Amino acid sequence: xxxxxxxxxxxxxxxxxxxxxxxxxxxxxxxxxxxxxxxxxxxxxxxxxxxxxxxxxxxxxxxxxxxxxxxxxxxxxxxxxxxxxxxxxxxxxxxxxxxxxxxxxxxxxxxxxxxxxxxxxxxxxxxxxxxxxxxxxxxxxxxxxxxxxxxxxxxxxxxxxxxxxxxxxxxxxxxxxxxxxxxxxxxxxxxxxxxxxxxxxxxxxxxxxxxxxxxxxxxxxxxxxxxxxxxxxxxxxxxxxxxxxxxxxxxxxxxxxxxxxxxxxxxxxxxxxxxxxxxxxxxxxxxxxxxxxxxxxxxxxxxxxxxxxxxxxxxxxxxxxxxxxxxxxxxxxxxxxxxxxxxxxxxxxxxxxxxxxxxxxxxxxxxxxxxxxxxxxxxxxxxxxxxxxxxxxxxxxxxxxxxxxxxxxxxxxxxxxxxxxxxxxxxxxxxxxxxxxxxxxxxxxxxxxxxxxxxxxxxxxxxxxxxxxxxxxxxxxxxxxxxxxxxxxxxxxxxxxxxxxxxxxxxxxxxxxxxxxxxxxx
Amino acid sequence: xxxxxxxxxxxxxxxxxxxxxxxxxxxxxxxxxxxxxxxxxxxxxxxxxxxxxxxxxxxxxxxxxxxxxxxxxxxxxxxxxxxxxxxxxxxxxxxxxxxxxxxxxxxxxxxxxxxxxxxxxxxxxxxxxxxxxxxxxxxxxxxxxxxxxxxxxxxxxxxxxxxxxxxxxxxxxxxxxxxxxxxxxxxxxxxxxxxxxxxxxxxxxxxxxxxxxxxxxxxxxxxxxxxxxxxxxxxxxxxxxxxxxxxxxxxxxxxxxxxxxxxxxxxxxxxxxxxxxxxxxxxxxxxxxxxxxxxxxxxxxxxxxxxxx
Numbered sequence: 001x002x003x004x005x006x007x008x009x010x011x012x013x014x015x016x017x018x019x020x021x022x023x024x025x026x027x028x029x030x031x032x033x034x035x036x037x038x039x040x041x042x043x044x045x046x047x048x049x050x051x052x053x054x055x056x057x058x059x060x061x062x063x064x065x066x067x068x069x070x071x072x073x074x075x076x077x078x079x080x081x082x083x084x085x086x087x088x089x090x091x092x093x094x095x096x097x098x099x100x101x102x103x104x105x106x107x108x109x110x111x112x113x114x115x116x117x118x119x120x121x122x123x124x125x126x127x128x129x130x131x132x133x134x135x136x137x138x139x140x141x142x143x144x145x146x147x148x149x150x151x152x153x154x155x156x157x158x159x160x161x162x163x164x165x166x167x168x169x170x171x172x173x174x175x176x177x178x179x180x181x182x183x184x185x186x187x188x189x190x191x192x193x194x195x196x197x198x199x200x201x202x203x204x205x206x207x208x209x210x211x212x213x214x215x216x217x218x219x220x221x222x223x224x225x226x227x228x229x230x231x232x233x234x235x236x237x238x239x240x241x242x243x244x245x246x247x248x249x250x251x252x253x254x255x256x257x258x259x260x261x262x263x264x265x266x267x268x269x270x271x272x273x274x275x276x277x278x279x280x281x282x283x284x285x286x287x288x289x290x291x292x293x294x295x296x297x298x299x300x301x302x303x304x305x306x307x308x309x310x311x312x313x314x315x316x317x318x319x320x321x322x323x324x325x326x327x328x329x330x331x332x333x334x335x336x337x338x339x340x341x342x343x344x345x346x347x348x349x350x351x352x353x354x355x356x357x358x359x360x361x362x363x364x365x366x367x368x369x370x371x372x373x374x375x376x377x378x379x380x381x382x383x384x385x386x387x388x389x390x391x392x393x394x395x396x397x398x399x400x401x402x403x404x405x406x407x408x409x410x411x412x413x414x415x416x417x418x419x420x421x422x423x424x425x426x427x428x429x430x431x432x433x434x435x436x437x438x439x440x441x442x443x444x445x446x447x448x449x450x451x452x453x454x455x456x457x458x459x460x461x462x463x464x465x466x467x468x469x470x471x472x473x474x475x476x477x478x479x480x481x482x483x484x485x486x487x488x489x490x491x492x493x494x495x496x497x498x499x500x501x502x503x504x505x506x507x508x509x510x511x512x513x514x515x516x517x518x519x520x521x522x
Numbered sequence: 523x524x525x526x527x528x529x530x531x532x533x534x535x536x537x538x539x540x541x542x543x544x545x546x547x548x549x550x551x552x553x554x555x556x557x558x559x560x561x562x563x564x565x566x567x568x569x570x571x572x573x574x575x576x577x578x579x580x581x582x583x584x585x586x587x588x589x590x591x592x593x594x595x596x597x598x599x600x601x602x603x604x605x606x607x608x609x610x611x612x613x614x615x616x617x618x619x620x621x622x623x624x625x626x627x628x629x630x631x632x633x634x635x636x637x638x639x640x641x642x643x644x645x646x647x648x649x650x651x652x653x654x655x656x657x658x659x660x661x662x663x664x665x666x667x668x669x670x671x672x673x674x675x676x677x678x679x680x681x682x683x684x685x686x687x688x689x690x691x692x693x694x695x696x697x698x699x700x701x702x703x704x705x706x707x708x709x710x711x712x713x714x715x716x717x718x719x720x721x722x723x724x725x726x727x728x729x730x731x732x733x734x735x736x737x738x739x740x741x742x743x744x745x746x747x748x749x750x751x752x753x754x755x756x757x758x759x760x761x762x763x764x765x766x767x768x769x770x771x772x773x774x775x776x777x778x779x780x781x782x783x784x785x786x787x788x789x790x791x792x793x794x795x796x797x798x799x800x801x802x803x804x805x806x807x808x809x810x811x812x813x814x815x816x817x818x819x820x821x822x823x824x825x826x827x828x829x830x831x
Contacts, residue, residue: 008619008622008623009623011619011622012608012611012615012619015611015612016608016610016611017610106606107604107606108606108607108608110572110600110602111606111667112623113571113572114570114571114595114598115595115620115624116592116596116623116625117592117623118592273591274574275567275573275574277533278573278574345532345534345535346531346532346533346534346576349532349576350576430534430535514535
């Protein structure tokens with residue numbers, strides 16, 4: 001970020017987007033809009049004042065008149081901040097979401113990749129340069145917004161904090177958009193834009209999490225911080241907790257956007273200058289680090305509501321419910337980690353050759369993903385033990401909970417490993433878009449498993465449970481089970497799926513032994 | 523200057539380049555020839571860091587491109603068969619962007635931009651928007667981009683495809699001047715006449731493998747064990763000339779008609795001098811005598827296995 005204004009990529013965008021005529025026009029339009037908004041606010045307040053004067057006593061009328069100017073400025077400030085917030089976040093996200101895929105489309109990307117610009121320089125140049133027009137528009141409106149805020153009775157700190165909140169959120173969204181753009185080829189650009197829209201919706205919608213067992217997650221949405229800064233007492237939501245201590249929404253937002261943004265930046269820096277088929281979001285160790293970070297975050301943001309407390313029961317009433325939630329989340333985390341660490345066919349073949357000669361280890365960056373999923377699960381379990389012990393003063397822990405969590409996590413690990421290895425096998429076939437098709441096949445599999453379970457349920461409940469246990473990890477989430485006393489069907493499912501994993505590994509190995517075809521047709 | 527060490531590239535199920543080892547010394551112009559899909563583009567893309575090799579290394583000026591891409595790229599000028607440019611910039615702004623992106627010293631940039639713009643004959647368009655340039659001008663601007671940072675190595679992937687004849691000529695002249703300045707050039711093409719009289723070495727690629735490589739002379743020598751010599755003379759010396767030539771055991775396929783003809787000679791180039799002297803001594807009034815050089819096209823046709831991939 002330092003000296004981004006001399007970054008060649010930023011300078012290119014500045015020159016292209018902010019030619020003097022366009023800059024003057026944008027500034028004039030922004031100022032005009034501010035003036036029109038100001039007039040509209042004045043007119044609105046005037047009508048309220050007239051109504052109030054008609055109904056008030058002389059003393060009351062004086063106090064209304066005194067507050068007239070302040071209220072008008074405050075209303076204008078709210079409008080300006082709202083409009084700038086929407087424009088800044090939306091524009092930043094969507095311009096960054098087209099930054100790399102757009103260049104791929106124009107075929108200028110290759111020339112940029114052959115320059116001496118590092119990935120970090122390209123990242124900063126694009127992040128600051130792609131949305132430069134909206135940055136400029138916000139900059140033009142900033143003095144008016146500042147005056148409106150101060151005249152509206154807000155402190156300078158509050159006005160600056162609002163700007164910082166918007167800036168942090170838009171940079172975070174810009175990073176997210178750029179990552180989506182990196183994943184899209186020119187023909188899938190539309191998909192990238194849909195993804196950006198979904199990201200926008202999710203980011204804003206995260207505000208709804210303030211009532212959940214992890215209220216801090218709501219801080220990803222700038223709405224929480226805005227309400228804290230600008231809302232009156234009645235509108236404010238309870239402060240989020242970090243390791244059980246209340247902190248401000250602003251700080252929580254900065255922490256979350258900063259940490260998630262850092263992961264996005266890491267993925268971008270690793271991959272920006274790579275050729276499309278060689279993109280791999282994270283190295284194996286980084287993926288384990290990311291999985292550990294996400295697990296850590298669960299315990300950091302947890303808000304337990306033990307049944308004995310005066311608070312209404314929430315998500316986490318005892319250690320068992322926390323453990324169950326962590327196992328479920330780890331199913332998702334392990335699957336995403338598996339997706340992020342799938343190895344391209346050529347790398348896997350080289351790894352296999354090197355492994356045969358002893359040059360490469362099982363835990364290699366280009367090897368199969370399953371050993372790393374195992375490590376990740378072990379790290380997750382270790383963090384779970386630590387987390388539950390740390391929260392032991394609020395949520396008493398017993399050995400049975402830890403034992404049950406271990407078996408549950410093992411079950412989830414086996415099913416996720418099977419699915420990830422299946423996707424890895426898909427990548428070795430000649431399928432077009434193998435990962436997408438592989439995921440669709442997995443969806444079909446789980447749909448079929450549901451139907452089979454329902455069919456088995458017609459004969460008896462026991463048959464239904466057996467089918468469910470053999471084909472899916474659902475029974476792992478039975479909250480009634482304590483210790484290792486899971487039904488036999490659960491262990492049978494574990495054994496069956498371990499066998500399936502061995503079969504998929506054999507299939508992968510035989511695929512890797514196939515000879516290569518010579519080059520494409522002339 | 524350009525070195526490939528057991529370079530290999532696989533795409534999914536396809537082997538694009540197989541165990542390619544090659545060393546191109548400084549100042550050489552190496553023509554990579556072969557049919558479409560032979561692996562020429564993949565090789566060049568690996569050399570300029572756009573593709574990571576599956577195995578092996580590509581070194582530019584001694585720098586491993588995969589390990590230190592930014593350091594290697596300071597030496598590389600890359601030109602491909604498409605000339606995509608940023609349409610919303612002015613000509614000088616475009617070159618300024620790349621000069622900064624290649625991290626040239628700030629003080630040198632303005633003069634270098636002027637110099638390069640003159641080299642590609644775009645002086646009058648210096649302050650024009652790129653979107654207003656003709657296709658040929660955009661192509662010339664693309665060339666200017668590739669040479670703005672004074673690269674020691676030029677990697678050119680089918681650079682002349684899509685160029686009009688005038689632009690091709692200009693490109694050829696520009697590359698010649700770069701060669702004269704000591705640049706090493708790796709150029710791929712399947713249009714062999716493009717490389718004629720221009721390359722000092724060639725490599726023939728087929729099915730991802732280098733079938734033959736070396737200097738034009740070496741490849742020619744490998745391709746043909748004999749030299750084709752053409753001569754012409756004045757007067758009626760057909761019988762004398764034929765007799766003299768047939769008496770030399772190194773000469774075969776003597777094919778003479780009135781006043782001119784050809785023969786094949788199996789010795790070295792300098793060994794042709796005594797043959798010429800013998801003809802002159804036999805009172806054959808020679809008006810011309812010299813080896814017929816094979817064109818790159820003829821060489822390729824001779825050496826290629828013509829396998830369709």
